[in-house]
Amino acid sequence: MRGLLDPILVLYVLLASLLISPVVECLGRSKALPSLPRALSLASPLTTLLMASYCLLMPYLSGQALGWPIVIAFGPLGLSTTFLVDRASLLLAVVALLVASAASLYALSQPYEPGFSTAFLGLCLGMVGVLFSGDLLVLYVFWEVMCLSAYALVALGGDRKAALEAAWKYFIMGSSGALVMLFGASLLYGMAGTLNLLQLAERLSGASGPWLQIALLIFVAGAGVEAALVPLHTWLPDAYSEAPTPVSATLAGITTEIGFFWLLKALLTIFHQSASGWHVLLALVGVANMFLGNFCALVQSDVKRFLAYSSLAVIGYMAAALAVGTAGSISALIFLIISHAFSKSLAFLGAGSLASVARSRLFSHLSRSRALRKAATTFLTLALTCRAGLPGTSGFVEKILLFSAFFSSAWWWLALAFLVNVVVAAAVYFRAVKELLRQEAEGQPARRGRTPLPELASFFTLSSFIIALGIWPWLALDLASLGAQDLLSLGHQEG
Amino acid sequence: MLSGPEAVLICSLGLLVLGLYGLASKRNLIRLVISLEVLVNATCLAFAALSAMSNPGHSDPVVGVLIIIVLAVGGCIAAFGLALALAIYKRTGTVDAWALRKLRG
Numbered sequence: 001m002r003g004l005l006d007p008i009l010v011l012y013v014l015l016a017s018l019l020i021s022p023v024v025e026c027l028g029r030s031k032a033l034p035s036l037p038r039a040l041s042l043a044s045p046l047t048t049l050l051m052a053s054y055c056l057l058m059p060y061l062s063g064q065a066l067g068w069p070i071v072i073a074f075g076p077l078g079l080s081t082t083f084l085v086d087r088a089s090l091l092l093a094v095v096a097l098l099v100a101s102a103a104s105l106y107a108l109s110q111p112y113e114p115g116f117s118t119a120f121l122g123l124c125l126g127m128v129g130v131l132f133s134g135d136l137l138v139l140y141v142f143w144e145v146m147c148l149s150a151y152a153l154v155a156l157g158g159d160r161k162a163a164l165e166a167a168w169k170y171f172i173m174g175s176s177g178a179l180v181m182l183f184g185a186s187l188l189y190g191m192a193g194t195l196n197l198l199q200l201a202e203r204l205s206g207a208s209g210p211w212l213q214i215a216l217l218i219f220v221a222g223a224g225v226e227a228a229l230v231p232l233h234t235w236l237p238d239a240y241s242e243a244p245t246p247v248s249a250t251l252a253g254i255t256t257e258i259g260f261f262w263l264l265k266a267l268l269t270i271f272h273q274s275a276s277g278w279h280v281l282l283a284l285v286g287v288a289n290m291f292l293g294n295f296c297a298l299v300q301s302d303v304k305r306f307l308a309y310s311s312l313a314v315i316g317y318m319a320a321a322l323a324v325g326t327a328g329s330i331s332a333l334i335f336l337i338i339s340h341a342f343s344k345s346l347a348f349l350g351a352g353s354l355a356s357v358a359r360s361r362l363f364s365h366l367s368r369s370r371a372l373r374k375a376a377t378t379f380l381t382l383a384l385t386c387r388a389g390l391p392g393t394s395g396f397v398e399k400i401l402l403f404s405a406f407f408s409s410a411w412w413w414l415a416l417a418f419l420v421n422v423v424v425a426a427a428v429y430f431r432a433v434k435e436l437l438r439q440e441a442e443g444q445p446a447r448r449g450r451t452p453l454p455e456l457a458s459f460f461t462l463s464s465f466i467i468a469l470g471i472w473p474w475l476a477l478d479l480a481s482l483g484a485q486d487l488l489s490l491g492h493q494e495g
Numbered sequence: 496m497l498s499g500p501e502a503v504l505i506c507s508l509g510l511l512v513l514g515l516y517g518l519a520s521k522r523n524l525i526r527l528v529i530s531l532e533v534l535v536n537a538t539c540l541a542f543a544a545l546s547a548m549s550n551p552g553h554s555d556p557v558v559g560v561l562i563i564i565v566l567a568v569g570g571c572i573a574a575f576g577l578a579l580a581l582a583i584y585k586r587t588g589t590v591d592a593w594a595l596r597k598l599r600g
Contacts, residue, residue: 137561144568148575155579164583165595171579172527175572176518179534182565183511186538190545195557 007055007085008072010048010093011132014125017044021118029114037117042104045124049097052128056090060479068486071134071198082196084134086490088334088483092254092261095338096127099253099345102461103246106349108454110244110356113156122149123250127258136185136195139262140178147174147226150255153247154239166238173225173235181222187215188270201269201491216271216278223266226259228315230288237296240308241361245352248304252311253345257337260315264322264333265487272491283323283414289316290421297428302361303351306432307344310387313425314340317402320414329405330484331477336402338476339394339469343386346462350380353455363435370436372449379459381433386466388429389422394469401477503544510537524583524590528576535569 021040028037058064069086104120126146133139151171157163189195191211192203204212225232236256240248267278293313300306314336321333353376355361358369370377386393399422406415451459469476510533517530539562546558584590 137557137564141564141568144571148571151575151579155582161586164579164586168524168579168583168592168595171576172518172531175531175576176515176534179514179531179538180511182538183534183541186541186545189542189558190549193549193555195561 005051005055005058006072007052007070007090007093007132008083010052010055010128011083011125013048013051014044014121014128018118018121018125021121025114025117028112028117034112035108038104038108038112041117041120042101042108044121045097045100045104048124048128049094049101052090052094052097056087056094056479060482068482069490073134081138082134083132083138084197084490085132086483086486087479088261088487089131089265091334091479091483092258092337093128093131095341096131096254096258097124098461098465099341100124100127100250102345102458103250103253103349105454105461106249106352106458107244107246109452110246113244115152116156116244119149119152119156120247120250122146123153123255126150127255130258130262133262134197136182136188136197136200140182140185143178143181143226143262146255146258147178150174150239150247150251154243154251156244156247157242158244159242162238163242166235166242170235170239173232177222177225177232179222180225181219184215184218184222187211187218191215197265197269198490201272204270205272205491212271213277219266220263220278220281223259223263224285226256227263228256228259228289228312229285229319230292230312230316233289233292233312233315236312237305237308240311240348241302241304245349245356248308248352249345249348252307252348253341254337256311256315257318257341260318261337264330265490267322268325268330268487269490279323279325282319283411286316286319286323287414287417289313289319290417291316294421294424294428298424298431301363303355303363303366303432304348304361306363306428307347307351310425310428311340311344313421314344316421317418320411320418321402321405323414324405324409324411326405326409327481327484327488328408329402330487331481332398332401332405334480334483335394335473335476336398338480339386339398339466342462342465342469343383343393343395346379346459346466347383347387349455349458349462350376350383353451354380357449363432367436367438373451375451375456375459377436379463381436382463382466384429384433384436386470388426388433392467392470394466394473397470397473397477500544500547503540504548507537507540507544510534510540513537522592524580524592525577527592528573528580531576532569532573535565535572539565 024037024040027033069084072083074081122145126142129142133142151167155163155167192200228236240252290313293309297306297309318333321329354366354373357372358365386395389395389399406418514530514533521527542558546555
């Protein structure tokens, strides 16, 4: 019994809307229905958001025992397409669809680029599919759907020449990463004779040897491109900064984190009881990400590049939390992904709104056009202070959780690196706020302007979650710790 | 003397290295797409060889399905890459990856 709604229906609805979107695009070119594609790219994530929230919250609120994780197999296990839905994946699917809905709400006020709706729905389908995938073949297919849609969306950026360059860089790095990851999967298949995640975990438990380590390394390197682990991160600042604003908000908010989440799921499931050494590797990469991200963010004058580099630092925190690998650190990691998704996408949307009226992304130009977009400035400031860790916002709770996870583990040097980086990051974000709110020397009369209604609605949605998670984080914390339990139990399941 | 599947596996490793070398060293956008396709084929060959090694005498249907799907996805990658290369060519008039130097730092 899975209750009234099956989580797999979310995928069906997204797939159906992706399939009809080319027709809707054609209809949208006629003068009668110009806004039909935008309506579809908003309605589909919104509907699936409601469905996914129902699947997650109903069993939780009614206390119904469902036996998580749910395995949905089409055919006999091991010979079939398998989906594996645990509470962490479902929670992140809800967050991903919420961020996507807010981003497409924002996109209503922007000029429409032909093809946006199809690529955006492909991105949503790919993200949810990657989260739910239960074997490596399903994973690869949805991974490519997610990545190809993301490359296409980046290429739709305003400065077309720079956007195409960023999309090309992202395409070459992302595709080669995905293929290298698939090569790693072939080695795992050679060792275990299956591609099913649970069966791989069972058959590889206790295995050792150089091939397992090589497979692990290839797998981490392949997935690490999409997850932007240093030194495979070079596509990220370009892609985030050149993509259209709703796309950078979705990519920075959740897509990269989903890439990281899959790496986490693979490490905790397949390699949990076999290959050792990934903890140290990941901790070192995490520290490199933190320092590189924060120090590069410190010297940026372009607001979108600044936000992109600060995302790199957050991925470092995530890698460090995964390296610790306790139930506490994994649930802190899930909470961090949620909090970062809302605040970073709000920051990108606010910055994009300001940049569109300033016609520049430089901090010095943004502060001049503040009066035209007062609401955007306020919400951007809120998002930046949340990332800095202001009490009352989700950023504060997330940092407390990570601190307690690091300091209660034996990884003291990781805790120290995190502490240094939190201080540096706070300085970085407050510098950005200061630049943004700087008073102009000449008292030239400021022009007045209003933030468009769809933009305001998306800002309100995301900021209400940031504040709600800061004041009353208990529901999210509870769901995150249940998700962490599910993830940790995956490595010990019978296939 | 190597048996059939082992030779195929070594061949697939060679193709993987060749594909990665192509990605790292080539400047022409079309050649970069070809290098990606070499990686697709390396992966398919590796799956075929490992399937034959672990199930001697019969073939695993999962691997057959996988190879067909991966080849189809590889076709999508090539189509997308060529479309992107064409768009870049129309904007810049060149297919030299080193000419794309706007975004640095």
